[in-house]
Amino acid sequence: MTAKEIITYFENWAPPGAAWERDNPGLQVGSTACEVNKIFLCLDLTEKALDTAIANNCNFIFTHHPLIFYPVYKLDTLNNPKAKLIQKVIKHDITVYSAHTNLDFTKNGVSYELAKVLNLKNIRFLKNLDDTLNKLTVFVPESSLEKVSEAIFSAGGGIIGEYKKCSYRLSGTGTFEGSEYANPAVGEKEKFETVPEIRLEVLVSNWNLGKAVSAMIKAHPYEEPAFDIYPLKNQNPDFGMGAIGELEKPVTENEFLEHVCTSLKTENIRFAKGKRGKIKKVAVCGGSCSDLLNEAISQKADAFVTADVKYHTFQDGENKILFIDAGHYETEIFSLNVVKEKLEEFLKQRKSNIKILKYKGVGNPVKFYNKKGENQIA
Numbered sequence: 001m002t003a004k005e006i007i008t009y010f011e012n013w014a015p016p017g018a019a020w021e022r023d024n025p026g027l028q029v030g031s032t033a034c035e036v037n038k039i040f041l042c043l044d045l046t047e048k049a050l051d052t053a054i055a056n057n058c059n060f061i062f063t064h065h066p067l068i069f070y071p072v073y074k075l076d077t078l079n080n081p082k083a084k085l086i087q088k089v090i091k092h093d094i095t096v097y098s099a100h101t102n103l104d105f106t107k108n109g110v111s112y113e114l115a116k117v118l119n120l121k122n123i124r125f126l127k128n129l130d131d132t133l134n135k136l137t138v139f140v141p142e143s144s145l146e147k148v149s150e151a152i153f154s155a156g157g158g159i160i161g162e163y164k165k166c167s168y169r170l171s172g173t174g175t176f177e178g179s180e181y182a183n184p185a186v187g188e189k190e191k192f193e194t195v196p197e198i199r200l201e202v203l204v205s206n207w208n209l210g211k212a213v214s215a216m217i218k219a220h221p222y223e224e225p226a227f228d229i230y231p232l233k234n235q236n237p238d239f240g241m242g243a244i245g246e247l248e249k250p251v252t253e254n255e256f257l258e259h260v261c262t263s264l265k266t267e268n269i270r271f272a273k274g275k276r277g278k279i280k281k282v283a284v285c286g287g288s289c290s291d292l293l294n295e296a297i298s299q300k301a302d303a304f305v306t307a308d309v310k311y312h313t314f315q316d317g318e319n320k321i322l323f324i325d326a327g328h329y330e331t332e333i334f335s336l337n338v339v340k341e342k343l344e345e346f347l348k349q350r351k352s353n354i355k356i357l358k359y360k361g362v363g364n365p366v367k368f369y370n371k372k373g374e375n376q377i378a
């Protein structure tokens with residue numbers, strides 16, 4: 001099985017087009033045409049992680065954080081550790097693929113998984129994505145309606161939450177008069193024609209729009225299909241940032257802090273106190289999501305769990321919400337379990353015996369030193 005087949009399946013769930021515009025998800029190094037013998041999953045491709053992948057004969061590496069995030073102008077393999085790492089990847093004929101903010105923004109992705117690990121119920125997005133939807137409207141003779149609508153659906157159009165093939169169809173009358181050079185599928189050229197047509201409306205995300213329009217034009221019988229694309233202000237029900245849900249039973253602030261430590265398997269978390277009330281509604285976002293603090297407060301969450309929180313941002317949240325920085329690594333590492341499940345689902349479907357290895361080595365560079373002398377540098 002090629003890397004491309006695996007990637008195509010994965011991207012159906014977490015399309016790179018949904019990622020933050022300055023992100024760099026997708027193929028990092030290597031070739032999607034490579035025949036995969038074993039898959040290696042890790043949050044970051046460190047040298048140790050790469051050595052483990054090599055030792056285990058894995059030639060397809062999936063990372064969450066892109067191996068190449070900032071533009072690379074030269075590969076100085078002597079002075080630049082990243083360049084050295086890339087060289088090693090190529091030397092061992094390995095393909096590296098990353099799913100970053102597309103995995104963050106997808107349903108059941110990074111933040112949904114964090115919410116599940118914290119035992120939240122009724123999980124939904126904290127903030128759905130804006131400006132990602134379009135209405136594609138095309139006017140089509142009834143005899144071609146099914147062909148054209150199926151073409152748009154197959155290109156990813158017409159998905160709303162748990163429903164697919166969603167469309168609206170309205171009968172009307174189309175008119176046209178072809179020039180002497182026209183070749184009309186219906187009627188004659190240089191003659192004013194009146195044709196019964198259906199106005200077909202389908203919702204299409206930005207990342208499927210090009211594909212959907214091409215497929216629609218290909219399936220349409222007319223030489224010049226008439227269609228409109230309307231950018232929508234609707235929020236995307238299927239993609240968003242962070243997640244929010246409720247605990248089964250309200251707990252005290254201290255109990256919740258303990259719960260976060262236990263669930264995320266960490267000894268140390270940073271926090272600012274909340275309103276000193278019970279914690280029931282909880283907002284989360286894996287990784288650096290301080291920007292969502294106001295969203296969490298406005299949705300009346302009692303606690304917000306994220307990472308990389310700055311001093312002044314803690315001040316902004318203090319006494320409004322129990323604001324927890326549980327660590328970048330700790331809030332994201334569990335998402336590899338979902339990626340593993342997703343890939344295993346595909347491999348099972350295809351009756352493939354390709355194995356997936358999740359990196360278990362030390363992935364978190366952040367340590368906490370304390371007076372007891374724990375975490376002393378060996």
Ligand SMILES: [Zn+2]
Nearest residue numbers: 287288328332
């Ligand atoms: Zn991250």
